[in-house]
Amino acid sequence: MTAQPQNFTIEQFYKxxxxxxxxxxxxxxxxxIHLPPRPLCDNCFSxxxxxxxxxxxxxxxxxxxIHVAPPQFQNMAPYTVGIVELENGxxxxxxxxDVPLDGIKIGMRLKMEFGGxxxxxxxPQWPRYYFKPL
Amino acid sequence: MILFQGVWRKVKLKxxxxxxxxxxxxxxxxxxxxxxxxxxxxxxxxxxxxRCPRLDPKKDIKALFIGHMGESYEHQGHTGAIAADWAGVxxxxxxxxxxxxxxxxxxxxxxxxxVASGLCDVVMVGGVEKMTHRSTPxxxxxxxxxADFPFEQWHGLTFPGLYALIxxxxxxxxxxxxxxxxxxxxxxxxxxxxxxxAHIQKEITLEQALSSRVIAWPLKLFDCSLITDxxxxxxxxxxxxxxxxxxxxxxxxxxxxxxxxxxxYEREELxxxxxxxxxxxxxxxxxxxxxxxxxVAEVHDCFTIAEIVAYEDLGFCKPGEGGRLAxxxxxxxxxxxxxxxxxxxxxxxxxxxxxxxxxAYEIYLQLTGQxxxxxxxxxxxxxxxxxxxxxxxxxxxxxxxx
Numbered sequence: 001m002t003a004q005p006q007n008f009t010i011e012q013f014y015k016x017x018x019x020x021x022x023x024x025x026x027x028x029x030x031x032x033i034h035l036p037p038r039p040l041c042d043n044c045f046s047x048x049x050x051x052x053x054x055x056x057x058x059x060x061x062x063x064x065x066i067h068v069a070p071p072q073f074q075n076m077a078p079y080t081v082g083i084v085e086l087e088n089g090x091x092x093x094x095x096x097x098d099v100p101l102d103g104i105k106i107g108m109r110l111k112m113e114f115g116g117x118x119x120x121x122x123x124p125q126w127p128r129y130y131f132k133p134l
Numbered sequence: 135m136i137l138f139q140g141v142w143r144k145v146k147l148k149x150x151x152x153x154x155x156x157x158x159x160x161x162x163x164x165x166x167x168x169x170x171x172x173x174x175x176x177x178x179x180x181x182x183x184x185r186c187p188r189l190d191p192k193k194d195i196k197a198l199f200i201g202h203m204g205e206s207y208e209h210q211g212h213t214g215a216i217a218a219d220w221a222g223v224x225x226x227x228x229x230x231x232x233x234x235x236x237x238x239x240x241x242x243x244x245x246x247x248x249v250a251s252g253l254c255d256v257v258m259v260g261g262v263e264k265m266t267h268r269s270t271p272x273x274x275x276x277x278x279x280x281a282d283f284p285f286e287q288w289h290g291l292t293f294p295g296l297y298a299l300i301x302x303x304x305x306x307x308x309x310x311x312x313x314x315x316x317x318x319x320x321x322x323x324x325x326x327x328x329x330x331x332a333h334i335q336k337e338i339t340l341e342q343a344l345s346s347r348v349i350a351w352p353l354k355l356f357d358c359s360l361i362t363d364x365x366x367x368x369x370x371x372x373x374x375x376x377x378x379x380x381x382x383x384x385x386x387x388x389x390x391x392x393x394x395x396x397x398x399y400e401r402e403e404l405x406x407x408x409x410x411x412x413x414x415x416x417x418x419x420x421x422x423x424x425x426x427x428x429x430v431a432e433v434h435d436c437f438t439i440a441e442i443v444a445y446e447d448l449g450f451c452k453p454g455e456g457g458r459l460a461x462x463x464x465x466x467x468x469x470x471x472x473x474x475x476x477x478x479x480x481x482x483x484x485x486x487x488x489x490x491x492x493x494a495y496e497i498y499l500q501l502t503g504q505x506x507x508x509x510x511x512x513x514x515x516x517x518x519x520x521x522x523x524x525x526x527x528x529x530x531x532x533x534x535x536x
Contacts, residue, residue, distance in 0.1 A: 014284075066290060067348045069290065126284075
């Protein structure tokens with residue numbers, strides 16, 4: 001897939017998520033993969049990118065169970081959020097679902113799932129992804 | 135930053151004072167009902183003026199730098215001009231700095247630039263935040279703005295949640311325990327019980343800390359700092375002018391600042407803050423001192439795990455040993471290196487914009503022998519460590535008794 005540099009945005013990242021695609025921006029000059037995608041490569045300052053599919057499986061690096069939540073998430077608490085390292089080393093935070101709270105372990109293998117569009121007052125209308133056990 | 139770390143500091147500045155604190159003020163910390171941020175800042179300014187009778191604020195103060203994190207709390211921005219006005223020093227250049235919870239650490243750094251460059255002889259620097267009139271969920275949301283919105287806040291992470299991610303990783307990697315975290319809270323509450331300006335002046339037990347309600351596992355209520363109103367300020371001058379204003383100045387001999395990616399998930403390490411390590415390295419090299427030379431330190435204990443990570447990032451112990459250092463009692467008032475003698479963010483309170491210069495205020499009291507019941511004997515060299523967000527900004531300052 002090719003696209004103009006201005007398309008390597010967080011907005012476009014979430015549009016891709018809407019289509020159930022996890023993609024990063026790969027710099028055509030130095031090869032660095034950016035997640036979030038950026039308009040300017042922080043490694044070589046190139047503005048030439050291409051979208052690449054990212055692996056949707058990885059391992060859990062760390063996690064927390066949120067009991068006191070901001071207003072938008074109060075009806076979900078307690079919920080788990082972790083940082084997942086994808087197979088290619090890229091890291092991404094996300095909620096972890098479909099596993100009991102006491103069954104979550106650092107190092108466990110997880111797979112990304114794509115959630116529906118979340119209507120949240122005054123927040124952007126982005127979709128959410130989450131992780132569940134592989 | 136690499137250039138800055140290397141060249142002019144080592145050659146010209148090793149141990150040479152960059153600026154001197156000649157006075158300092160702190161409002162009471164706590165729930166200051168009915169007071170706006172500007173009115174709270176005036177309390178801090180008043181104490182700084184009273185402490186320095188030789189200072190003529192209207193004539194002498196040439197600039198003001200003020201840390202203030204958020205407009206959301208009071209629907210009020212443009213804090214630079216407001217603070218100058220309410221402190222009675224109108225018409226000078228007044229600049230607000232914002233770097234989340236290190237807003238006034240960054241203001242202090244800016245004030246050091248102003249004085250060390252020779253542009254200003256005397257500057258006022260401080261910070262303020264008014265938070266307690268908002269609900270906890272509202273404050274939770276405002277604070278989360280210092281995280282990465284599209285990937286952290288969007289997926290339900292809060293500030294306790296981000297530091298809980300650090301805590302879980304630290305526990306997994308080094309075997310740090312929930313009891314070791316609780317030791318930090320017990321120590322800081324004891325210190326706060328000796329500080330008449332602290333938000334909470336009450337001791338707690340290890341059992342109380344461990345059995346308090348979960349906020350973001352593994353962090354519990356007593357692992358979290360307080361939502362507080364408060365303000366702090368310092369009067370800085372060029373070192374050669376310090377004795378004109380006071381017989382007991384405190385010199386700033388090291389100043390470090392660095393940044394990192396805003397998203398915790400993007401960083402190389404989850405168990406230390408690179409920005410803090412880099413800021414500390416700059417400050418130590420500039421000051422020509424080592425971690426073992428520090429007699430007293432105020433570190434950014436927004437959560438108990440943050441103090442443990444700070445011990446490691448500042449070189450008070452090796453990576454992974456922070457939990458054991460907390461447990462050992464060596465960072466208590468009578469220990470080898472007393473940390474957070476004021477009660478820290480944990481007990482003194484954390485009015486976010488005010489915190490950086492409030493830490494400097496405590497070090498100023500300690501190095502001038504004015505810390506009363508919590509005085510560290512013969513304290514000569516002090517350090518403050520102020521972190522913004524989950525570590526995207528950090529400042530470290532080193533001070534020496536003049």
